[in-house]
Amino acid sequence: MSGSPLLRMDGVSKSFPGVRALTGVSFELRPGEVHALMGENGAGKSTLIKMLAGVHSPDSGSIEIDGHPVTVDSPQRAADLGIAVIHQELNLAPNLSVAQNLALGREPRNRWGLLDRSRLREEAVAKLERVGADIDPDTRVGRLSVGMQQLVEIARAVAQDARVLVLDEPTAALSESETQQLFTLVEEMRRRGMGLVYISHRMEEVYQLADRVTVFRDGQWVDTSSREDVTPEQVVSHMVGREFTDLYARTRRAPGEVVLEARGLGDGSGVGPVDLRLRAGEVVGLAGLIGAGRTEVARLLFGADPARTGEIRLADRPVRLRNPRDGIDNGIGLVPESRKEQALFLDMAVRDNIVVTGLGEVSDLGVLRGTRITRRVTEQVETLRVRCSSALQRVRHLSGGNQQKVVLGRWLAIQPRVLLLDEPTRGVDIGAKHEIYKIIDGLARDGVAVLVVSSDLPEVLGISDRILVMRNGEIAGELDHDEATEESVMLHATGVANGAH
Amino acid sequence: MTENSRASATAPAPEGASPGRSRAHRPDFAHLWDRYGILGVLVLMIALMAVLAPNFLTLDNAFNIARATSINAILAAGMTLVILTRGIDLSVGSNVAVSGIVAVLLWTGGMPAAVCVLGGILVGALFGLLNGALVAYLALPAFIVTLGGLTYLRGTAYLLTDGQPLVADDLGYQLMGNGFFAGVPVPVVLMLLVCLVLWFVLRHTRFGTEVYAIGGNPEAARLAGIKVRWTLVRVYLIGGACAGLAGVIFSARVMSGQPTAGETYELDAIAAVVLGGTSLMGGVGTVQRTLIGAMIIGVLSNGLLLMNVPFFYQLIIKGAVIVLAVAIDSLKNWKRS
Structure with a gap:
């Protein structure tokens, strides 16, 4: 614990019209340190990052680099000061090659003033090598996986001699192996004396990587501790301002009849044959690695994609699901993987986002009936405790957790028999997670058959009565709540369990 | 309730906000501009013309x-629906010509006036239906489909009239263009009627909500059980029917079927939609x-005419005003983000 800090922010405040985003917070980063920054959505993490990136300037307070006060008033200035921010939404030109992206804005030129292609390529190879990335510099960036793109962006930051690197939810869209690769790289950058600000909702990662953990809540600094001095439970209670006893809210449930059954279900291109049964009042977890076919199965069971093989039976009656409307008419709902891309109408009101699945029920001869809409919407907003100023507020202005509740409300309103949830708590803060788990538990107790696709292993283990593990488009194993562990799920997911038989 | 409700998410929203209209929540400039800016521009324009142009301010x-x-x-108005779904209809100008000509042909063929009017509207609607079917079911880009429509419909107009105006001095439905209803010109009544109906459709019907949903997020609309393609077909059909009605009015006004009628009208229509703040990205x-x-375009043209501004300058000023209005609009969005 020695050495002067690389970066020091002291008493920093920032207000936006009507909102105090940060109030007198302090933050410090030492060379060779990974400093995790945690907090719920809206705690002020993004505002802090944007100050480092030169997007916002603080209203008051100071920023120092190597003990010298600095003003970070533009992204260019941030880069000059050696600060690089890797955002959740990556900042690359997808139609250009890796090499071109790495050199963006400082392309090497030959003596005619034209782009020097061979040098561009050589430099790219060297830059990629520094971060241990095995990527062909001629590949177009848009063709790379998200993890690879992230590597390219880190390579660019490292090449520009960044000393402060901010990683904002870097693993949110990475596969398991990509995550491991990132962790190795983080260690390497730490060893070189860079300072890393690491933002993540995933406690395991924070405990694996961070030297210190700082927690913000409601725009204020709450705590900074060394990793050894603070338990995950303490971090969570710092984040939400109260204690959590039972995060997953799973109560005793008594599964009933089989509601939905799939036999030999497949999409004709790599997924299937899949056999599965969902019972009334049961929560089934669908686990597996990214690309194992979990999302595809959920979409087939809803009718989002038509099944090419096999059959689906609802209450022992065969049904054909050719499109989402068929799914809805049969009492099946799907909360899709990506909230903003696949579920929400961001510029429409909370009200419209909820009634959209039941427009036929709230209209007569195509004319909307206000009282029926209000009743339907109010019921969901109240039972789900959606925090919005009114049902007419645009969904864009809600937090991630409240947006997800609006999507849930849309499906609860059709009173489904089967609800399929694909990554229902992704990008949602821990308080809202807990509420979503309670909603899932409530649904199961009301007799709904619930299938939850999730990459978050503790979540799957915590909420499911039964866990199905997928691998290579098929169900590779089934585990009961009591026998399932992270290890047993991973063994099935990676195929080790089957190979042993 | 937990204490972590955010100030940013709990500011009061404006009363009576509707899909695509409920925007900012603070009574600041951006918000005022959002709600009333375009109306302010119209009032300002009228005031300016009242001062500058002789005889402007008369009934x-x-x-x-x-x-x-x-x-x-x-x-x-019809174009608004199309653009709300992220589409565009470049064929409406040519459609005006064809449907007007068909209405006149029906009259010269001995049909009663009502049949001519309905026939013209129907022809417009049918070409809208064709556009919609190609866009929705073959997933062709609306720009290309309707650019084709612009061309082949113009050709059809020439073909139907042999390239000459089809004059009908005794046109039975000429009050559609030149008549008055309760002292108000009939085309004006029809304009208000169309806007009222489409306002109601967008605001108070299931179809209207589906239009906003599709424009806001087509994939989410599909996954929410909306029949996206069928809704799109109906949107283009309505756009075509509006063109048909416009064609009937045009032919009634000039008492003839003109093969050159409606040239570049599609551009004026798009300009009006964009001036009104509808996003070309759809949904708003x-x-x-x-x-x-x-109205802004109308007031500007009329005022310039009264001021005897030469036609060439009129075009330059009109174009500049459109770009300026949209620039202000996007500047506001840029400032907010």
């Missing part, structure tokens, strides 16, 4: 403006604001 001239605006406003906008957009 007669007000009717002149409204009548001259009516065809564009009707086209623009209203018909009533499109009507104001059309």
Whole structure:
């Protein structure tokens, strides 16, 4: 614990019209340190990052680099000061090659003033090598996986001699192996004396990587501790301002009849044959690695994609699901993987986002009936405790957790028999997670058959009565709540369990 | 309840916000501009013209403006729906010619006036249906489909008339263009009627909500059980029917079927929609604001005419005003983000 800090922010405040985003917070980063920054959505993490990136300037307070006060008033200035921010939404030109992206804005030129292609390529190879990335510099960036793109962006930051690197939810869209690769790289950058600000909702990662953990809540600094001095439970209670006893809210449930059954279900291109049964009042977890076919199965069971093989039976009656409307008419709902891309109408009101699945029920001869809409919407907003100023507020202005509740409300309103949830708590803060788990538990107790696709292993283990593990488009194993562990799920997911038989 | 409700998410929202219209929540400039800016531009424009242009501020001239605006406003109202779904309809100008010619042909063929009117509207609607089917079911880009429509419909108009105006001095439905209803020119009444109906459709019907949903997020609309393609077909059909009505009014006004009728009208209609603040990205906008957009164009043209500004300059000024209005609009969005 020695050495002067690389970066020091002291008493920093920032207000936006009507909102105090940060109030007198302090933050410090030492060379060779990974400093995790945690907090719920809206705690002020993004505002802090944007100050480092030169997007916002603080209203008051100071920023120092190597003990010298600095003003970070533009992204260019941030880069000059050696600060690089890797955002959740990556900042690359997808139609250009890796090499071109790495050199963006400082392309090497030959003596005619034209782009020097061979040098561009050589430099790219060297830059990629520094971060241990095995990527062909001629590949177009848009063709790379998200993890690879992230590597390219880190390579660019490292090449520009960044000393402060901010990683904002870097693993949110990475596969398991990509995550491991990132962790190795983080260690390497730490060893070189860079300072890393690491933002993540995933406690395991924070405990694996961070030297210190700082927690913000409601725009204020709450705590900074060394990793050894603070338990995950303490971090969570710092984040939400109260204690959590039972995060997953799973109560005793008594599964009933089989509601939905799939036999030999497949999409004709790599997924299937899949056999599965969902019972009334049961929560089934669908686990597996990214690309194992979990999302595809959920979409087939809803009718989002038509099944090419096999059959689906609802209450022992065969049904054909050719499109989402068929799914809805049969009492099946799907909360899709990506909230903003696949579920929400961001510029429409909370009200419209909820009634959209039941427009036929709230209209007569195509004319909307206000009282029926209000009743339907109010019921969901109240039972789900959606925090919005009114049902007419645009969904864009809600937090991630409240947006997800609006999507849930849309499906609860059709009173489904089967609800399929694909990554229902992704990008949602821990308080809202807990509420979503309670909603899932409530649904199961009301007799709904619930299938939850999730990459978050503790979540799957915590909420499911039964866990199905997928691998290579098929169900590779089934585990009961009591026998399932992270290890047993991973063994099935990676195929080790089957190979042993 | 936990204490972590955020100030940013709990500011009061404006009363009576509707899909695509509920925007900022603070009574600041951006918000005021959002709700009333375009109306302010219209009022400002009227005030300016009242000072500069002789005889501008008279009832007669007000009717002149409204009548001259009516065809564009009707086209623009239909275009609003199309643009709300992230589409575009470049064929409406040519459609005006064809449907007007068909209405005149029906008259010269001995049909009663009502049949001519309905026939013209129906022809417009059918070409809208064709556009919609190609866009929705073959997933062709709307720009290309309707660019083709612009061309082949113009060809059809020439073919039907042999390239000559089809004059009908005794046109039975000429009051559609030149008549008055309760002292108000009939085209103006029709314009208000179309806008009222489409306002109601967008605001108070299931179809209207589906239009906003599809424009806001087509994939989410599909996954929410909306029949996206069928809704799109109906949107283009409505746009075509508006063009058909505009064609009937045009032919009634000039008492003939003109093969050159409606040239570049599609551009004026798009300009009115965009001036009204409808996003070309879809999902945001209203018909009533499109009507104001059309009025701005109408007032400007009329005022410039009264001031005897040479035609070439009129075009330059009109174009500049459109770009300026949209620039202000996007500047506001840029400042907010």
